[in-house]
Amino acid sequence: MNGASPECHNNIPGNTTGGGGGEVSVFERQQARMKWQQQQQMLFNGNDHQVPNMLSAMQPSGLIGNFAIKPDPGIENGWPDFSYGDQLGYGSGFDHMNQNTHSRMTSFRPPLMADQTILQKNSSSASLSPKKRKAHENQKLKVVSEENGVKEKELKGCSDGDSTETSSKEKPKLTEAKKQEYIHVRARRGQATDSHSLAERVRREKISERMKYLQDLVPGCNKITGKAGMLDEIINYVQSLQRQVEFLSMKLATVHPRLDFDIDSLITTEMFVSGEVSAVGYSSEMANSTYLQLNSLLEMGTNPIDMVLRSIGSPVSIPETFVVSSCFNQIQPTVTWDADLQNLYRMELQHDTSTIPFQTQKFTGSYEGSNLKMEM
């Protein structure tokens, strides 16, 4: 999204007279494009939205009025500014292509526009359905390969010396910055210029980027490099999480004969056990009544266990010291249960990643915390 806006800003100074679709000299346009290119280098940070202008800076084409990039209604972010670039041919990277065949250009346009929509939406969580995305990606790769082939041939055969020199100097930098851009991938120095391998490289780099995110998520992946090992870890982790869910739901099923979850008491016990602030959030959302009760009780200074006992239905008048001692008695069985649970975990998930023991240790930590709490 950043990419489009500076280009639009450049549009405006370059086309101050062009707002109504007037004529702007080709030279001015070129200058604007060069400025914009340099801006792009600074601003571009793995940005997907590149405007095709990058390549069109070379050739001032004599055919101005034919490169209507019709602003696709799906495209946001400043593409509508091209509505007046329509007549100028400013917004087109198709200058070269038009020299080949006009018909081919027209056939390229719709998928390209779709590609750009996809590029914009790709960085955010995709709202396009996977079907459309798959169709577009198929098209995209074809478009990329063909277009790249065409463009690079054109660039090599370019007669305008100055602009190609500058552009070729910018090439290495630009390709570094633009490695995620579908349309304008260029060959780095000393690498194959085959359009297929370019597309492949883009794809590979995207995947490696995603792998880095995964390394943060999946514990224990820091040491592993390479796709196969990472995928292995991911698979193990997903499997272990799914098994945990199964196990926990089974456990809940055994505990509750009737599937009636007493939400209030759950929340209060959770507040007591974990002592997290989030539990307060739970209660405030789910059961406002209990929250208010809790609040009033806490103000009166009663022990939260009192609340729990109340919810179960035991007698209310319990002196504080008695509650404390009873709490001590209660914690011990829960600690033993915890040990049982740990054993269960270990049996179930013995061949899984090391997160499980960590998590059970967290358990004991929270219990100890609550012990301390009660001593106070």
Place this chain on the structure above:
Amino acid sequence: MHTSSPLKKEFLKKWMEGLQICCSSKKQMNVLERKKKIKLSADIAMASAKKTPTSWSNALISYARRNEEYMILTDQLLGPESQFNLQKSTDRMIGFHKRVQCKKILKRRNTYSAGKRTKKKTGHPRLISATLIAKRLVKKRTKVLKRLVPGGESMDEFSLIKEALDYILSLKVQVDVMRSVVTATEILSNEKSLKSVE
């Protein structure tokens, strides 16, 4: 853990709603049925608690809907949310992807049979086989991952990884919440038993 607590809250709320709907039907269920219901409502709650419906959440919901038993539950749970009414589109998508896959298989078979005759091993054979082995491993594992992540069959490798990331996050949330519910119920039941002993 960097799981967000509003997501946890949302998930817990929806899960409890689903369970209440479940237990409103008054028949006796054995352990397995109960477990299924718990898991199902947890899954649906997880899928619906996301703000932006991703592919796996849609897939989960569409799978749940297909089974007639669960359809009522899911519809009740989701309510009038129109963002999940994508059943038809997911079906179409799956059909489309299967067609694409069949074509891929045919192509692969043709090129493989053609390539076997004309293939020349250029370069050091050991290096080539190493890369081939690596590629094969990656392919195998992506297949396994596709099976694991719901709705992963009809996705290319790149978006599969993204979906897997998302799915891992929500599974973590699910596990956390369920575990805390389990501990809370355990404590409650222990207290109850102690009280009854006294």
